[in-house]
Amino acid sequence: MILKNGILDPQGKAVNNALHHLGFTGFDDVRIGKHIEMKLEAADKNEAGKLVEEACKKLLANPVIEEYTYELIEEEK
Amino acid sequence: MKTAVIVFPGSNCDHDMYYALKKVMGAEVSFLWHQEPSLDDFEAVVLPGGFSYGDYLRAGAIARFSPIMQGVIRFAKRGKLVLGICNGFQILTESGLLPGALMRNENLRFVCKHVYIRTENNQTRFTKSLQPGQVLKIPVAHGEGNYFMDADGLKKLQDNNQIVFRYTSGPGVPEKEKNPNGSIDNIAGIINSEGNVMGMMPHPERAIELLLGSEDGRLVFESILS
Numbered sequence: 001m002i003l004k005n006g007i008l009d010p011q012g013k014a015v016n017n018a019l020h021h022l023g024f025t026g027f028d029d030v031r032i033g034k035h036i037e038m039k040l041e042a043a044d045k046n047e048a049g050k051l052v053e054e055a056c057k058k059l060l061a062n063p064v065i066e067e068y069t070y071e072l073i074e075e076e077k
Numbered sequence: 078m079k080t081a082v083i084v085f086p087g088s089n090c091d092h093d094m095y096y097a098l099k100k101v102m103g104a105e106v107s108f109l110w111h112q113e114p115s116l117d118d119f120e121a122v123v124l125p126g127g128f129s130y131g132d133y134l135r136a137g138a139i140a141r142f143s144p145i146m147q148g149v150i151r152f153a154k155r156g157k158l159v160l161g162i163c164n165g166f167q168i169l170t171e172s173g174l175l176p177g178a179l180m181r182n183e184n185l186r187f188v189c190k191h192v193y194i195r196t197e198n199n200q201t202r203f204t205k206s207l208q209p210g211q212v213l214k215i216p217v218a219h220g221e222g223n224y225f226m227d228a229d230g231l232k233k234l235q236d237n238n239q240i241v242f243r244y245t246s247g248p249g250v251p252e253k254e255k256n257p258n259g260s261i262d263n264i265a266g267i268i269n270s271e272g273n274v275m276g277m278m279p280h281p282e283r284a285i286e287l288l289l290g291s292e293d294g295r296l297v298f299e300s301i302l303s
Binding site: 003007008011014060 | 135183185
């Protein structure tokens with residue numbers, strides 16, 4: 001999850017400034033988001049995707065301010 | 078009027094709110110644990126400040142799914158009064174009872190001090206004891222009170238008179254420097270379009286006796302109870 005484009009990210013801005021102080025002047029527009037790992041049992045990738053979408057919309061992300069992306073990795077049994 | 082203060086794990090202004098409603102205002106008050114399913118006996122409920130569920134994920138994001146919130150949503154749909162203070166406001170936006178979102182303070186600091194807020198709409202069930210434009214001195218204490226709304230939503234709030242309080246200077250000027258958290262349009266409190274759900278970041282329950290530095294918060298409770 002990450003704040004939508006155009007929404008001020010004060011954390012990102014503070015880290016951006018810190019990087020510049022350390023001499024990493026090439027970095028710009030730092031944005032800070034959240035990374036969540038979950039285990040999920042589902043019949044197939046399609047179903048897993050649906051469930052993750054639902055969880056993101058309902059709880060994990062706040063659609064007013066955040067957007068999300070996800071990746072499904074199949075675990076060997 | 079029978080009022081209830083909801084207690085989530087991590088609420089910490091619940092007793093202040095109880096005290097304000099009962100001891101100071103003389104209302105009938107009950108604490109309701111977040112697992113209670115029903116609010117049928119009450120006419121007004123308050124979601125108090127604090128850090129429900131440790132503010133994990135996002136402030137209010139998990140509390141919003143506690144059993145009692147389903148009851149609060151039904152209660153609100155029936156036109157009963159719901160007031161959210163601070164974390165309560167965050168829970169109300171997360172649950173969709175109020176529009177917008179409360180983000181991390183722009184300066185990243187937890188802000189804890191008295192601020193001035195101006196009454197922008199005194200034609201509500203929460204502010205009818207206030208004068209138009211009346212400035213109140215009320216404390217804030219939050220790290221995530223930066224109200225955000227997209228441009229269309231903000232225009233709607235402005236056009237419908239849903240902005241109830243704005244951060245201002247003592248004489249009531251909404252200057253940018255007097256905005257403690259970066260809220261868009263200096264918004265300190267809003268109401269839903271139906272006029273029965275209000276959320277505000279400042280704590281009126283902490284401004285009810287002169288001993289506390291201000292008793293301006295009483296006017297909010299007077300409005301609700303009258």
